Amino acid sequence: MTHTASPVPAESDTISDMISDTTSVAPLSPFVLVPPLIAGVPLVVASPHSGHAYPQDFLTLSRLDRTLLRRSEDFRVDELLAGAPGVGAHLIHATFPRIYCDVNRDSDELDPTMFTESMPPERTTITPRVRAGLGVIPRISASGAPIYRTRLPLREATDRIARFWAPYHAALSALIAAQIAAHGVCVLVDCHSMPGTGLRAYDMPDFVLGDAWGSSCAAALTEAAEACLRSHGFRTNRNTPYAGGYVTRHYGRPATGCHALQVEIGRALYMDENGLTPNTGFGDIRTVMTALLRTLAGIATDLAHPSGIRTG
Secondary structure, rough: OOOOOOOOOOOOOHHHHHHHHOOOOOOOOOOOOOOOOOOOOEEEOOOOOOOOOHHHHHHEOOOOHHHHHHHHOOOOOHHHOOOOOHHHHOEEEEOOOOOOOOOOOOOOOHHHEEEOOOOOOHHHOOOOOHOOEEEEEOOOOOOOOEOOOOOOOOHHHHHHHHHHHHHHHHHHHHHHHHHHHHHOOEEEEEEEEEEOOOOOOOHHHHHHEEEOOOOOOOOOHHHHHHHHHHOOOOOOOOOOOOOOHHHHHHHHHHHHOOEEEEEEHHHHHOOOOOOOEEOOOOHHHHHHHHHHHHHHHHHHHHHHOOOOOOOO
Protein backbone atom coordinates (compact mmCIF):
# COMPACT_ATOMS: atom_id res chain seq x y z
CA MET A 1 0.00 0.00 0.00
CA THR A 2 1.51 3.28 -1.10
CA HIS A 3 0.67 6.57 0.56
CA THR A 4 1.06 10.03 -0.88
CA ALA A 5 0.48 13.34 0.80
CA SER A 6 -0.74 16.61 -0.73
CA PRO A 7 -1.21 20.08 0.72
CA VAL A 8 -4.20 20.29 3.04
CA PRO A 9 -6.20 23.27 4.30
CA ALA A 10 -6.43 22.30 7.96
CA GLU A 11 -4.76 19.98 10.42
CA SER A 12 -7.23 18.12 12.59
CA ASP A 13 -9.50 16.01 10.36
CA THR A 14 -6.91 15.34 7.67
CA ILE A 15 -4.18 14.30 10.09
CA SER A 16 -6.61 12.10 12.05
CA ASP A 17 -7.66 10.40 8.82
CA MET A 18 -4.01 9.93 7.88
CA ILE A 19 -3.22 8.28 11.21
CA SER A 20 -6.23 5.99 10.99
CA ASP A 21 -5.28 4.98 7.47
CA THR A 22 -1.58 4.36 8.01
CA THR A 23 -1.71 2.58 11.33
CA SER A 24 -4.23 0.09 9.96
CA VAL A 25 -1.77 -1.40 7.45
CA ALA A 26 0.48 -3.08 10.02
CA PRO A 27 0.10 -4.89 13.34
CA LEU A 28 2.61 -2.41 14.75
CA SER A 29 1.59 1.23 14.42
CA PRO A 30 4.36 2.85 12.37
CA PHE A 31 4.43 6.02 14.43
CA VAL A 32 3.00 7.93 17.37
CA LEU A 33 1.75 11.46 16.87
CA VAL A 34 1.31 13.75 19.89
CA PRO A 35 -0.63 16.96 19.14
CA PRO A 36 0.46 20.38 20.42
CA LEU A 37 -0.95 21.86 23.60
CA ILE A 38 -0.63 25.39 22.19
CA ALA A 39 -2.18 26.32 18.85
CA GLY A 40 -0.68 28.38 16.08
CA VAL A 41 3.01 27.40 16.19
CA PRO A 42 4.25 26.06 12.80
CA LEU A 43 6.68 23.59 14.37
CA VAL A 44 6.98 19.83 13.81
CA VAL A 45 9.43 17.79 15.91
CA ALA A 46 10.42 14.30 14.80
CA SER A 47 12.33 11.36 16.23
CA PRO A 48 12.70 8.82 13.40
CA HIS A 49 15.23 6.51 15.06
CA SER A 50 14.04 5.97 18.65
CA GLY A 51 11.64 3.11 17.87
CA HIS A 52 12.27 -0.10 19.78
CA ALA A 53 9.41 -2.48 18.90
CA TYR A 54 11.20 -5.36 17.16
CA PRO A 55 9.00 -7.63 15.01
CA GLN A 56 9.50 -11.30 15.83
CA ASP A 57 10.08 -12.27 12.20
CA PHE A 58 12.96 -9.79 12.08
CA LEU A 59 14.51 -11.22 15.25
CA THR A 60 14.32 -14.67 13.65
CA LEU A 61 16.10 -13.46 10.51
CA SER A 62 18.83 -11.66 12.45
CA ARG A 63 22.06 -13.24 13.65
CA LEU A 64 22.28 -10.55 16.36
CA ASP A 65 20.44 -10.62 19.66
CA ARG A 66 18.10 -7.83 20.74
CA THR A 67 20.74 -6.09 22.88
CA LEU A 68 23.17 -5.82 19.96
CA LEU A 69 20.38 -4.66 17.67
CA ARG A 70 19.35 -1.98 20.14
CA ARG A 71 22.76 -0.34 19.99
CA SER A 72 21.67 1.13 16.64
CA GLU A 73 18.74 3.01 18.24
CA ASP A 74 18.62 6.69 19.07
CA PHE A 75 17.95 5.58 22.62
CA ARG A 76 14.95 7.35 24.21
CA VAL A 77 15.25 10.47 22.08
CA ASP A 78 11.45 10.53 21.83
CA GLU A 79 11.35 10.89 25.63
CA LEU A 80 13.89 13.71 25.55
CA LEU A 81 11.40 15.53 23.29
CA ALA A 82 8.44 15.14 25.65
CA GLY A 83 8.21 18.91 26.11
CA ALA A 84 7.53 19.53 22.40
CA PRO A 85 3.72 19.66 22.62
CA GLY A 86 3.97 22.16 25.48
CA VAL A 87 5.81 24.66 23.26
CA GLY A 88 3.22 24.26 20.49
CA ALA A 89 4.83 21.55 18.33
CA HIS A 90 3.45 18.40 16.79
CA LEU A 91 5.65 15.52 17.92
CA ILE A 92 5.98 12.44 15.70
CA HIS A 93 8.17 9.46 16.42
CA ALA A 94 8.59 6.10 14.77
CA THR A 95 7.80 2.99 16.79
CA PHE A 96 9.86 0.55 14.69
CA PRO A 97 13.67 0.44 14.90
CA ARG A 98 15.92 2.02 12.29
CA ILE A 99 17.85 -1.23 11.93
CA TYR A 100 14.61 -2.79 10.60
CA CYS A 101 13.67 0.06 8.25
CA ASP A 102 15.37 3.46 8.17
CA VAL A 103 13.06 6.38 7.36
CA ASN A 104 16.07 8.72 7.20
CA ARG A 105 16.96 7.13 3.85
CA ASP A 106 15.33 7.35 0.45
CA SER A 107 13.08 4.35 -0.22
CA ASP A 108 15.26 3.44 -3.23
CA GLU A 109 18.50 3.24 -1.23
CA LEU A 110 18.51 -0.55 -1.42
CA ASP A 111 21.60 -2.75 -1.42
CA PRO A 112 21.24 -5.36 -4.21
CA THR A 113 23.74 -7.68 -2.51
CA MET A 114 21.24 -8.28 0.32
CA PHE A 115 18.54 -9.99 -1.74
CA THR A 116 18.00 -13.34 -3.40
CA GLU A 117 16.50 -11.82 -6.56
CA SER A 118 17.92 -9.31 -9.00
CA MET A 119 16.59 -5.84 -8.45
CA PRO A 120 15.15 -3.62 -11.18
CA PRO A 121 17.59 -0.74 -11.83
CA GLU A 122 14.90 1.88 -11.23
CA ARG A 123 14.46 0.61 -7.65
CA THR A 124 18.12 1.00 -6.75
CA THR A 125 19.97 4.18 -5.82
CA ILE A 126 23.53 3.29 -4.92
CA THR A 127 24.78 5.95 -2.52
CA PRO A 128 27.74 5.99 -0.12
CA ARG A 129 25.29 5.00 2.63
CA VAL A 130 24.18 1.95 0.66
CA ARG A 131 27.79 0.96 -0.03
CA ALA A 132 28.48 1.24 3.70
CA GLY A 133 25.61 -1.14 4.44
CA LEU A 134 23.32 1.57 5.81
CA GLY A 135 20.53 1.85 3.25
CA VAL A 136 16.80 1.97 3.89
CA ILE A 137 17.04 -1.72 4.89
CA PRO A 138 20.41 -1.76 6.69
CA ARG A 139 22.82 -4.64 6.03
CA ILE A 140 25.01 -3.97 9.08
CA SER A 141 24.46 -2.79 12.63
CA ALA A 142 25.90 0.35 14.21
CA SER A 143 28.94 -1.69 15.28
CA GLY A 144 29.54 -2.92 11.72
CA ALA A 145 28.32 -6.47 12.36
CA PRO A 146 26.24 -8.16 9.61
CA ILE A 147 22.59 -8.29 10.65
CA TYR A 148 21.16 -11.21 8.68
CA ARG A 149 21.83 -14.94 8.62
CA THR A 150 21.23 -15.14 4.87
CA ARG A 151 20.06 -13.08 1.92
CA LEU A 152 16.50 -11.80 2.05
CA PRO A 153 13.71 -12.13 -0.49
CA LEU A 154 13.15 -8.78 -2.16
CA ARG A 155 9.53 -8.77 -0.98
CA GLU A 156 10.85 -8.43 2.60
CA ALA A 157 12.25 -5.00 1.71
CA THR A 158 9.28 -3.83 -0.34
CA ASP A 159 6.89 -4.95 2.40
CA ARG A 160 8.75 -3.02 5.12
CA ILE A 161 8.88 0.09 2.95
CA ALA A 162 5.14 -0.11 2.24
CA ARG A 163 4.12 -0.87 5.83
CA PHE A 164 6.51 1.40 7.75
CA TRP A 165 8.53 3.85 5.62
CA ALA A 166 5.61 5.04 3.49
CA PRO A 167 3.13 5.62 6.36
CA TYR A 168 5.71 7.54 8.40
CA HIS A 169 6.57 9.83 5.51
CA ALA A 170 2.94 10.24 4.49
CA ALA A 171 2.10 11.44 7.99
CA LEU A 172 5.16 13.70 8.19
CA SER A 173 4.38 15.17 4.76
CA ALA A 174 0.80 15.82 5.80
CA LEU A 175 1.89 17.55 9.00
CA ILE A 176 4.25 19.82 7.09
CA ALA A 177 1.69 20.58 4.39
CA ALA A 178 -0.90 21.46 7.02
CA GLN A 179 1.45 23.93 8.71
CA ILE A 180 2.37 25.57 5.40
CA ALA A 181 -1.29 25.81 4.43
CA ALA A 182 -2.19 27.40 7.76
CA HIS A 183 0.86 29.60 8.36
CA GLY A 184 2.82 29.83 5.13
CA VAL A 185 5.83 28.11 6.71
CA CYS A 186 6.79 25.04 8.71
CA VAL A 187 9.88 24.39 10.80
CA LEU A 188 10.84 20.71 11.06
CA VAL A 189 13.30 19.71 13.79
CA ASP A 190 14.58 16.19 13.15
CA CYS A 191 16.22 14.81 16.31
CA HIS A 192 18.81 12.06 16.68
CA SER A 193 21.53 10.89 19.04
CA MET A 194 25.17 10.26 18.22
CA PRO A 195 27.56 7.80 19.84
CA GLY A 196 30.46 8.92 21.94
CA THR A 197 32.17 5.55 22.22
CA GLY A 198 34.79 5.20 19.50
CA LEU A 199 34.56 8.86 18.46
CA ARG A 200 36.42 10.52 21.31
CA ALA A 201 39.54 10.84 19.17
CA TYR A 202 37.62 13.26 16.97
CA ASP A 203 36.88 15.56 19.91
CA MET A 204 33.16 15.24 19.33
CA PRO A 205 30.97 18.08 20.57
CA ASP A 206 27.87 17.67 22.73
CA PHE A 207 25.49 18.60 19.91
CA VAL A 208 25.76 18.76 16.13
CA LEU A 209 23.37 20.99 14.19
CA GLY A 210 22.84 19.94 10.57
CA ASP A 211 21.33 22.34 8.04
CA ALA A 212 22.86 20.77 4.90
CA TRP A 213 25.54 23.47 4.87
CA GLY A 214 23.02 26.28 5.10
CA SER A 215 20.59 25.04 2.44
CA SER A 216 17.83 23.35 4.45
CA CYS A 217 16.66 26.21 6.71
CA ALA A 218 16.91 29.91 7.44
CA ALA A 219 20.24 30.83 9.02
CA ALA A 220 18.37 32.30 11.97
CA LEU A 221 17.18 28.83 13.02
CA THR A 222 20.67 27.35 13.17
CA GLU A 223 22.04 30.45 14.86
CA ALA A 224 19.27 30.46 17.49
CA ALA A 225 19.75 26.74 18.21
CA GLU A 226 23.49 27.19 18.55
CA ALA A 227 23.13 30.19 20.87
CA CYS A 228 20.59 28.38 23.06
CA LEU A 229 22.75 25.27 23.49
CA ARG A 230 25.90 27.27 24.13
CA SER A 231 24.10 29.35 26.73
CA HIS A 232 23.60 26.08 28.64
CA GLY A 233 27.32 25.37 28.48
CA PHE A 234 27.37 22.82 25.66
CA ARG A 235 29.84 22.51 22.80
CA THR A 236 28.28 22.55 19.34
CA ASN A 237 29.32 21.90 15.75
CA ARG A 238 27.55 22.79 12.56
CA ASN A 239 27.31 20.09 9.88
CA THR A 240 30.42 18.18 10.99
CA PRO A 241 30.24 15.24 11.00
CA TYR A 242 26.45 15.22 10.47
CA ALA A 243 25.10 17.72 7.94
CA GLY A 244 21.62 16.23 7.77
CA GLY A 245 20.19 13.01 6.38
CA TYR A 246 17.42 12.27 3.91
CA VAL A 247 14.71 13.87 6.04
CA THR A 248 16.56 17.17 6.43
CA ARG A 249 17.57 17.38 2.77
CA HIS A 250 14.27 16.15 1.32
CA TYR A 251 11.92 18.34 3.36
CA GLY A 252 14.22 21.29 4.03
CA ARG A 253 13.37 23.63 1.17
CA PRO A 254 12.98 27.16 2.49
CA ALA A 255 11.83 28.46 -0.90
CA THR A 256 8.70 26.31 -0.59
CA GLY A 257 8.13 27.25 3.07
CA CYS A 258 9.66 24.28 4.87
CA HIS A 259 12.76 24.79 7.01
CA ALA A 260 14.44 21.64 8.37
CA LEU A 261 17.15 21.41 11.02
CA GLN A 262 18.75 18.18 12.22
CA VAL A 263 19.82 18.01 15.86
CA GLU A 264 22.25 15.31 17.03
CA ILE A 265 22.52 14.82 20.80
CA GLY A 266 25.62 13.25 22.32
CA ARG A 267 24.54 10.01 23.98
CA ALA A 268 27.06 10.31 26.79
CA LEU A 269 25.10 13.34 28.02
CA TYR A 270 22.06 11.30 28.97
CA MET A 271 22.73 7.55 28.82
CA ASP A 272 25.09 4.70 29.62
CA GLU A 273 25.97 3.53 26.12
CA ASN A 274 27.14 0.11 27.30
CA GLY A 275 24.23 -0.65 29.60
CA LEU A 276 21.56 1.02 27.45
CA THR A 277 20.13 2.83 30.45
CA PRO A 278 19.55 6.53 31.24
CA ASN A 279 22.22 8.20 33.31
CA THR A 280 21.86 11.01 35.84
CA GLY A 281 21.90 13.61 33.08
CA PHE A 282 18.73 12.37 31.40
CA GLY A 283 16.36 14.80 33.11
CA ASP A 284 18.68 17.74 32.53
CA ILE A 285 18.98 17.03 28.81
CA ARG A 286 15.22 16.69 28.52
CA THR A 287 14.93 20.14 30.11
CA VAL A 288 17.54 21.54 27.72
CA MET A 289 15.73 20.07 24.72
CA THR A 290 12.49 21.70 25.85
CA ALA A 291 14.32 25.03 26.10
CA LEU A 292 15.79 24.52 22.62
CA LEU A 293 12.39 23.71 21.13
CA ARG A 294 10.84 26.73 22.84
CA THR A 295 13.51 28.90 21.22
CA LEU A 296 12.86 27.37 17.80
CA ALA A 297 9.10 27.74 18.26
CA GLY A 298 9.69 31.46 18.64
CA ILE A 299 11.72 31.59 15.43
CA ALA A 300 9.05 29.54 13.62
CA THR A 301 6.36 31.99 14.73
CA ASP A 302 8.49 34.89 13.49
CA LEU A 303 8.96 33.20 10.12
CA ALA A 304 5.20 32.86 9.78
CA HIS A 305 4.72 36.64 9.78
CA PRO A 306 5.52 38.95 6.86
CA SER A 307 7.77 41.02 9.09
CA GLY A 308 9.57 37.94 10.40
CA ILE A 309 13.01 36.64 9.65
CA ARG A 310 14.14 36.41 6.08
CA THR A 311 14.38 32.89 4.66
CA GLY A 312 17.17 33.63 2.19
